[in-house]
Amino acid sequence: MENIAFGLIVAITLGSALMVVMTQQLLYSAIALLFTLFGVAGLYIFMWADFMAGVQIVIYIGGILVLLIFGIMLTNKISSVNISHTSLQRRVGAVITLGVLGFLIPMITNTSWLQLSSEEPAQTADSIGRLLMMEYLLPFEVASLLLLGALIGAAMLSRNTN
Amino acid sequence: MIVDNLIDWFPTSAAWPGLTFIVAVILCAVPVFIFIAVYALVAIYGELKISSFIQDKVGPMGQGVGLHAWRWGLLQPVADALKLILKEDIIPSSADKKLFILAPFIVFIGAFIAFSALPFSQTLIIADMNIGIFYILAVSSLGVIGIILAGWSSNNKWSLYGAMRSAAQIVSYEIPAALSIVVVIMLTSTMSMQGIIQYQSGLVWGFLPNWLLFNNPFTFLAFFIFFISGVAECNRTPFDIPEAESELVAGAFTEYSGMRYAFFFLSEYANMFVVSGVAATAFMGGWQSPIPGMFNTPGWGLFWFISKSMFLIFMMIWFRWTFPRLRVDQLMDVCWKGFIPISLFNIFGVGIWYLLIG
Numbered sequence: 001m002e003n004i005a006f007g008l009i010v011a012i013t014l015g016s017a018l019m020v021v022m023t024q025q026l027l028y029s030a031i032a033l034l035f036t037l038f039g040v041a042g043l044y045i046f047m048w049a050d051f052m053a054g055v056q057i058v059i060y061i062g063g064i065l066v067l068l069i070f071g072i073m074l075t076n077k078i079s080s081v082n083i084s085h086t087s088l089q090r091r092v093g094a095v096i097t098l099g100v101l102g103f104l105i106p107m108i109t110n111t112s113w114l115q116l117s118s119e120e121p122a123q124t125a126d127s128i129g130r131l132l133m134m135e136y137l138l139p140f141e142v143a144s145l146l147l148l149g150a151l152i153g154a155a156m157l158s159r160n161t162n
Numbered sequence: 163m164i165v166d167n168l169i170d171w172f173p174t175s176a177a178w179p180g181l182t183f184i185v186a187v188i189l190c191a192v193p194v195f196i197f198i199a200v201y202a203l204v205a206i207y208g209e210l211k212i213s214s215f216i217q218d219k220v221g222p223m224g225q226g227v228g229l230h231a232w233r234w235g236l237l238q239p240v241a242d243a244l245k246l247i248l249k250e251d252i253i254p255s256s257a258d259k260k261l262f263i264l265a266p267f268i269v270f271i272g273a274f275i276a277f278s279a280l281p282f283s284q285t286l287i288i289a290d291m292n293i294g295i296f297y298i299l300a301v302s303s304l305g306v307i308g309i310i311l312a313g314w315s316s317n318n319k320w321s322l323y324g325a326m327r328s329a330a331q332i333v334s335y336e337i338p339a340a341l342s343i344v345v346v347i348m349l350t351s352t353m354s355m356q357g358i359i360q361y362q363s364g365l366v367w368g369f370l371p372n373w374l375l376f377n378n379p380f381t382f383l384a385f386f387i388f389f390i391s392g393v394a395e396c397n398r399t400p401f402d403i404p405e406a407e408s409e410l411v412a413g414a415f416t417e418y419s420g421m422r423y424a425f426f427f428l429s430e431y432a433n434m435f436v437v438s439g440v441a442a443t444a445f446m447g448g449w450q451s452p453i454p455g456m457f458n459t460p461g462w463g464l465f466w467f468i469s470k471s472m473f474l475i476f477m478m479i480w481f482r483w484t485f486p487r488l489r490v491d492q493l494m495d496v497c498w499k500g501f502i503p504i505s506l507f508n509i510f511g512v513g514i515w516y517l518l519i520g
Binding site for chain 2: 004005027028031034050051054055057058061062065066069070073123124125
């Protein structure tokens with residue numbers, strides 16, 4: 001039962017990730033990325049990290065992907081010349097990819113992976129909140145300061161100078 | 163909850179895990195789809211009649227029971243639905259065909275999968291997730307992408323304008339809606355939909371039911387911000403500038419016809435129910451009875467939840483036929499200069515309330 005759901009999610013993730021790379025149309029890549037990000041959110045759920053899955057959807061799909069599609073849409077009309085992206089130097093790329101894979105496979109098989117319990121934890125978001133508010137308060141605040149700076153910068157740039 | 167129960171009902175099917183999976187998915191998805199379809203017919207009928215009464219007309223009369231004798235026009239939404247199904251499915255020759263076909267499904271899926279966390283009653287909820295309310299906020303952002311795709315792939319300037327406006331509006335109004343939900347989560351200290359409802363049992367101020375709407379002034383304010391932002395997220399009047407018939411034909415949906423258009427229509431109504439359902443759950447006690455201690459069986463729970471949601475949908479229809487449409491800049495002003503500061507203040511206020519009063 002879980003295996004089937006897991007298989008489906010992995011198939012969606014990998015299939016759409018392949019689409020992102022293979023397709024020639026930039027917008028199609030962006031849409032395929034939607035399914036990839038959704039699949040990754042599904043993988044988080046299998047690690048009992050449902051809060052992370054929600055955050056993944058909100059930030060990556062609701063935020064970054066929308067921004068990406070906005071950018072493509074505003075620069076790319078159907079009737080105009082297509083912004084396409086092709087792959088260059090496929091042979092060299094294949095060699096490098098296979099080389100990296102050659103390193104990765106032994107690493108994956110040799111690592112002693114942390115085994116999660118099959119019991120559902122009672123509260124999943126709780127511990128994240130506690131850690132953020134107690135142990136990692138300073139990094140958390142620094143990150144929010146960075147975002148505030150970005151916000152003010154964006155407001156400055158888009159402000160009417162008159 | 164329902165998914166778990168279903169899997170428990172098939173203990174012998176260990177040899178057929180695939181079958182259990184398919185049966186569980188179908189048993190959860192099909193009733194939700196049927197519910198959305200039936201509810202949409204009711205809501206369309208309500209929209210037609212309420213709009214007519216507001217504008218001092220009589221509305222549809224000729225269709226249905228008794229035809230002209232019994233002038234209710236009950237079958238008007240059925241006729242509308244049949245008309246949409248039978249209409250020719252037109253795909254513009256210069257449109258991007260694949261994305262044009264995909265867009266309505268993405269919009270509908272965004273609305274459809276949110277139903278899996280709505281608590282219809284004490285026992286009737288497809289999955290009572292730990293992060294229920296956050297899940298609904300997250301998946302409702304899927305719809306934006308569908309609308310943008312619809313606008314772009316139609317290859318039509320009105321569609322593109324509509325899509326841009328819609329995306330800007332939905333992305334903006336998601337923020338005050340989410341911040342208002344934060345107020346709820348702070349008080350109830352859970353994100354599970356059932357947990358939020360269970361928090362709201364009993365009385366407050368001596369006589370009112372302990373709904374978060376009445377709990378304290380900050381949640382009272384948060385309810386209105388959430389609900390109005392929800393109306394904006396559904397692209398309904400007075401926030402319907404993405405569709406704006408008088409200027410953009412039908413916005414992002416201009417080129418759509420027949421069943422594909424019907425799917426956008428259905429998603430709009432499904433989204434209205436999701437927003438109303440979340441508002442009813444988070445602020446109006448969900449399936450809790452308005453008279454504490456009475457009528458609290460699961461059957462009544464279903465009745466209360468549906469009535470509260472339908473009441474909020476009635477409010478949305480009322481808005482639509484009484485308020486004029488906002489301008490684009492007014493719309494953004496309301497969100498960024500009005501709602502967001504108020505909801506940030508709300509979070510601050512509810513924190514102090516929680517510390518001092520509890």
